[in-house]
Amino acid sequence: MSKLPPDSLPPISPLPTPFFEDVRRGIQFYLGDSLEILDAMAAPHPHGLVDAIFADPPYFLSNNGVTCQNGRMVSVNKAAWDRSRGAEDNHAFNMEWLRRCQRVLKPNGTIWVTGTHHVIFSVGFAMQQLGYKILNVITWEKPNPPPNLSCRYFTHSTEQVLWAAKSTKSRHTFHYALMKELNGGRQMKSVWPILAPGREEKQHGKHPTQKPLALVERCLSASTNEVDLVLDPFLGSGTTAAACAKLRRRCLGLEAERAHLETAARRLPPPQLPLDDARKPARLVKRR
Numbered sequence: 001m002s003k004l005p006p007d008s009l010p011p012i013s014p015l016p017t018p019f020f021e022d023v024r025r026g027i028q029f030y031l032g033d034s035l036e037i038l039d040a041m042a043a044p045h046p047h048g049l050v051d052a053i054f055a056d057p058p059y060f061l062s063n064n065g066v067t068c069q070n071g072r073m074v075s076v077n078k079a080a081w082d083r084s085r086g087a088e089d090n091h092a093f094n095m096e097w098l099r100r101c102q103r104v105l106k107p108n109g110t111i112w113v114t115g116t117h118h119v120i121f122s123v124g125f126a127m128q129q130l131g132y133k134i135l136n137v138i139t140w141e142k143p144n145p146p147p148n149l150s151c152r153y154f155t156h157s158t159e160q161v162l163w164a165a166k167s168t169k170s171r172h173t174f175h176y177a178l179m180k181e182l183n184g185g186r187q188m189k190s191v192w193p194i195l196a197p198g199r200e201e202k203q204h205g206k207h208p209t210q211k212p213l214a215l216v217e218r219c220l221s222a223s224t225n226e227v228d229l230v231l232d233p234f235l236g237s238g239t240t241a242a243a244c245a246k247l248r249r250r251c252l253g254l255e256a257e258r259a260h261l262e263t264a265a266r267r268l269p270p271p272q273l274p275l276d277d278a279r280k281p282a283r284l285v286k287r288r
């Protein structure tokens with residue numbers, strides 16, 4: 001399939017005022033539809049704006065199935081945004097946000113995208129169609145998955161994380177030595193056993209599909225440097241922003257639901273040292 005022409009993008013509206021801003025650490029959250037905000041961000045930055053992207057998009061798995069939580073049978077339904085629109089429409093959506101992410105990535109930037117089988121094949125195919133270069137397929141292994149109640153399938157205990165560069169010409173950042181050190185002196189493999197987020201990570205508010213901080217931290221430690229600018233187009237409860245604050249990366253987070261952005265703001269640890277290039281005084285500004 002051929003690439004979509006660049007002029008097929010809709011008209012670009014101006015960037016809205018941030019919903020939340022931590023000037024000292026270079027963190028901004030925007031409330032609204034990511035596609036529109038990404039268009040506005042891309043317009044003044046034709047050569048790219050961000051060094052890396054961590055994206056945890058809708059998985060399209062809220063389709064009335066059941067799962068087990070704390071020993072009880074519960075619905076898998078997360079929220080309206082997670083309902084499947086059918087394979088073709090789901091893929092069209094993935095093309096749209098991935099195309100916009102590619103526009104805002106700097107030439108050597110990379111993107112991480114999480115997913116289960118409901119979405120990950122479409123994401124991978126969309127990346128191939130758009131000319132991204134897939135670098136790794138990480139398997140996030142959950143050591144304590146919920147049991148499979150139907151007993152007709154293996155217990156679902158993994159999610160995939162695709163890591164891709166903006167294009168085949170990109171010279172991507174990979175902190176090989178750091179990853180090796182984290183793995184006890186052996187090369188880090190692409191299967192990562194990491195526990196699902198515990199109570200402590202949910203103390204500031206619950207999100208139905210919150211990712212473990214350790215997962216996002218490892219992705220960003222491997223692929224970015226201090227002060228780099230990281231974008232999360234589906235911020236949810238702000239795991240990416242929390243990881244950025246911890247690792248001294250700057251962060252732009254986009255999210256459609258106000259309550260999730262409020263949780264994300266509460267999750268940021270108290271300000272510590274300012275980032276080297278943050279010139280303005282330390283100040284937390286909550287808008288709207």
Ligand SMILES: C[S@@+](CC[C@H](N)C(=O)[O-])C[C@H]1O[C@@H](n2cnc3c(N)ncnc32)[C@H](O)[C@@H]1O
Pocket residue numbers: 032033034035056057058059081207209210211212233234235236237238239240254255256257260
């Ligand atoms: C899978 S969750 C992300 C969870 C996040 N990684 C965390 O750890 O909390 C996806 C998020 O994307 C948001 N979302 C879905 N569609 C969106 C859109 N078009 N624009 C902005 N946000 C959207 C949902 O409200 C949801 O919070």
